[in-house]
């Protein structure tokens with residue numbers, strides 16, 4: 001049994017900045033501060049971490065749990081419109097080759113496909129819905145499962161084990177992402193890690209994190225299948 005965990009933003013799709021704009025609008029609506037997301041990099045972080053950083057930028061202090069919940073709710077209210085705008089204006093795109101890779105992996109016996117994403121679960125569904133990829137994933141770890149990526153990934157694996165009734169050891173888990181943060185989190189849990197450079201990561205940081213596989217995208221299907229089958 002193997003579990004393959006896909007990051008969402010920059011790995012499955014590029015949602016044309018929909019998440020960033022939704023979070024900016026949410027904070028502006030609640031606290032009046034504009035464009036707070038320009039003060040930090042959202043890529044590779046969990047949503048809870050991004051909500052906290054955005055609120056810190058707006059308030060100049062750590063937010064209370066109630067303030068974080070309010071911004072999450074406002075973000076999720078705004079996100080559908082931002083995703084639709086991205087789709088309508090052609091800024092929403094699938095990472096090349098991802099559809100075919102997922103279809104091929106699904107045919108392999110004993111391979112479970114899951115999400116390992118920093119997005120809160122409803123946000124992940126909203127961002128993925130236009131891609132048509134959502135149905136490939138039977139389980140996942142989400143941004144609502146913890147502040148850190150490693151806790152998100154471990155939660156995903158725990159859910160896959162619970163669903164199948166089989167223990168999935170760390171060396172049977174493959175994490176695929178687009179930033180050094182995906183790699184660091186995957187390695188911290190003892191999982192295999194692979195990266196696409198078509199997303200939002202910085203290549204020198206990705207290289208330094210030391211994933212087993214770096215590829216531009218998923219068009220070289222054989223490379224990815226060999227790595228996961230290996």
Ligand SMILES: [Mg+2]
Nearest residue numbers: 007009010178
């Ligand atoms: Mg990403």
